[in-house]
Amino acid sequence: MHEYSSQWVANYFDDYSEKEWERLVKTPTEEVKLFIHTHYLKEYIRSGDYVLEIGAGAGRFTQILVELGARVIVADISEKQLNLNKKYAEELGFIKGIEDWFQLDICDMKQLENHQFDSVVCYGGPLSYVFDRRDIALQEILRVLKCKGKALLSVMSLWGSIHEFLPSTLKVTSEDNANIIKTGDLCPENFHGANHHCHLFRAQELVKFLEINQTQILTISASNCLSAAWGERLLEIRQDTTKWQDLLLMELEASREQGCSDMGTHIIAIVEK
């Protein structure tokens, strides 16, 4: 497996900058992903919960956590993303629910004590970015969780990414695609043109990883599946309130079906310690 580089991730997200705040609202497809991820925050986070959001980025989900009444510790490896998180928290008023910000690596959260959080939210792939150190990262999440605490995770999906980005995938050479598919690693050793390095999980692989690390799996869901490859054709549906609501509800249900777990760009897992 590709070797994790904390420096590469920090630089990538420092450069990614403001695009991270826009990412989940810029197209209807992304909005569906925002809806599905948010659904699980609403299902599992209670008002007053003490929550660590690791890999929080610019704060799209921090804002939602605060609106749900959580007391949030925000953490990220990228200084730039943390600064954006502070900026949006101040501008949009969700600073009231944030207790602190930490610049840290999910693989080494020694600044945080054992057993203190009701939930840890780790959305958008930190467990995909740490490659060969994912067991260490998950053990860190479990260490800071209270007994029976919940971890809400999402990782990048192999087949789901190919599903949504099929035309660009087919521009890559057969040999490089075969290597990416064999290892799940999108990295320079497998594809010289890779400017985004991450491990792409299969759903079964994610389940095994969570089981080996002795978590109890409560939910596995794709994000998303039905609309993943629809691109601009979704714009018309987005303008029709009834059709859009129908689609969101169907997406939620379909994405939870075992047969669909590999069909979105991300796989969400909710686990209990």
Ligand SMILES: C[S@@+](CC[C@H](N)C(=O)[O-])C[C@H]1O[C@@H](n2cnc3c(N)ncnc32)[C@H](O)[C@@H]1O
């Ligand atoms: C794709 S963004 C997701 C942001 C937000 N959680 C979301 O889902 O919209 C990934 C974030 O995780 C952070 N990240 C990646 N690897 C990390 C690591 N090893 N430790 C801490 N944060 C990490 C990045 O800096 C970035 O802000």
